[in-house]
Amino acid sequence: MNELKDRHILISGVSRGLGLQTTKALLQEGAIVVGILRKSNDQIEALQKEYGRQLMLLYVDLEEIQKIGNEVKDFLHENNIKLHGFVSNAAIGSDALATDITEAHLIKLVNVNQIAPILLTKQVIRNMILHNIGGSIVHITSVAAQTGYSGLSSYAATKGAMEAFSRSCAREWGRKGIRSNTIAAGFMETDMTSEMTEENKQKVYGRNALKKATELDSVIATIIFLLKDQSSSITGKSIGVDAGAM
Numbered sequence: 001m002n003e004l005k006d007r008h009i010l011i012s013g014v015s016r017g018l019g020l021q022t023t024k025a026l027l028q029e030g031a032i033v034v035g036i037l038r039k040s041n042d043q044i045e046a047l048q049k050e051y052g053r054q055l056m057l058l059y060v061d062l063e064e065i066q067k068i069g070n071e072v073k074d075f076l077h078e079n080n081i082k083l084h085g086f087v088s089n090a091a092i093g094s095d096a097l098a099t100d101i102t103e104a105h106l107i108k109l110v111n112v113n114q115i116a117p118i119l120l121t122k123q124v125i126r127n128m129i130l131h132n133i134g135g136s137i138v139h140i141t142s143v144a145a146q147t148g149y150s151g152l153s154s155y156a157a158t159k160g161a162m163e164a165f166s167r168s169c170a171r172e173w174g175r176k177g178i179r180s181n182t183i184a185a186g187f188m189e190t191d192m193t194s195e196m197t198e199e200n201k202q203k204v205y206g207r208n209a210l211k212k213a214t215e216l217d218s219v220i221a222t223i224i225f226l227l228k229d230q231s232s233s234i235t236g237k238s239i240g241v242d243a244g245a246m
Contacts (some may be wrong), residue, residue: 002029002030002031003029003228003229003230004026004030004031004084004085004224004227004228005029005030005031006030006031006032007031007032007085008031008032008034008081008082008083008084008085008094009026009031009032009033009083009084009085009087009227010034010036010083010085010086010087010120010124011023011026011033011034011035011036011086011087011089012035012036012037012062012087012088012089012090012116012117012120013036013037013089013090013091014033014035014036014037014044014057014089015037015038015039015040015041015043015044016190017188017190018042018089018092018185018188018190018219018220019023019035019087019089019139020043020044021037021216021220022087022089022220022223022224023035023047024047025195025220025223025224026147026224026227027054027055029050029224031054031085032053032055032056032077032089033055033056034057034058034075034081034083035055035056035057035058036058036060036062036072036090036120037057037058037059037060037099038059038060038061038062039059040057040059044057046172049097056079056081058071058072058075060072061204062090062111062112062116063108063111063112063116065111065115065116065119066148068116068119069118069119069122069123072119072120072123073123073126074121075221076127081127081128082127082131082133083124083128083131083133083135084128084133084135084136084139084227085135085136085138085227086120086124086135086136086138087138087140087223087227088117088119088120088121088137088138088139088162090112090116090117090139091112091113091140091141091159092108092109092112092113093155093157094100094151094152095151095152096144096151096154097150097153098154101153102151105154106141106154109124109154109155109158110158113155113158113159113162114158114161114162117139117162118165119167121137121165121169121180124137125137125169125173125178128176128178129173129176129178133177134169134176134177134178134179135177135178135179136178136179136181136226136227137166137169137178137179137180137181137233138181138182138183138226138227139161139162139163139165139166139180139181139182139183139224140156140182140183140185140219140223141159141162141163141182141183141184141185141238142155142156142159142184142185143177143184143185143186143187143240143242143245144151144156144159145157145159145160145163145184146184146238146240146245147207147245147246149204158191159184162182163182163184163238166180166181166182166236167180167236167240170235170236171236174235174236175188179226179231179232179234179235180225180235180236181234181235181236181237181238181239182237182238182239183222183223183226183238183240183241184238184240184241184242185214185218185219185241185242186208186213186214186238186240186241186242186243186245187201187204187205187213187214187215187242188213188214188215188216188219189213190216201213205243207245207246208243208244208246209243209244209245209246210243210244211243212243213243214241214242214243215243216240219241222239222241226239228230
């Protein structure tokens with residue numbers, strides 16, 4: 001029996017990278033994916049053509065934090081969506097020392113990586129409570145929040161904040177059967193790391209036990225596990241999927 005079949009799963013950042021590949025995996029599991037993205041591309045259009053109404057798209061710019069709550073709430077209501085899960089995946093990166101980051105980029109980081117996921121989570125939990133669903137929330141954070149990396153201090157700060165937020169949500173809403181966990185992902189071969197030089201990549205990979213990039217499929221498998229009922233006793237945790245980062 002496929003646990004996720006016909007269950008509505010909201011996921012942000014579906015247009016590329018981990019979000020796109022997780023969307024594909026969820027569709028193959030039979031889930032109805034509600035994907036949040038800023039703009040479409042050929043890959044998303046191909047998926048929608050293949051899966052039809054099984055893939056529902058909500059176009060939201062996560063930088064526009066004043067609009068997020070109402071846009072998501074209205075979309076869920078208008079489409080009679082009863083959420084069983086949420087994957088908070090969308091994020092932007094940073095490659096600046098603490099002494100070099102600009103105020104403008106710091107504000108953008110906090111808005112997209114921290115405030116937007118909190119506002120989305122607010123609507124997700126309200127939807128789950130309304131429909132009496134004990135759902136699962138999965139925030140994608142980063143190994144950088146736990147081990148520290150030079151040049152990623154501000155990015156790591158936003159991810160560390162989401163780990164703290166997730167733990168408190170688990171405390172607040174466990175009584176309703178709502179679970180909240182984070183996956184502290186290692187450095188994967190995605191668009192976010194594509195601009196790194198090969199030399200810098202090898203330096204990063206050299207810090208983990210397996211001496212290689214974190215496998216995308218390993219992160220996706222963990223996401224799907226946390227969305228399923230078989231992980232029903234796991235909440236308030238941060239799970240490292242990072243090739244053994246140290």
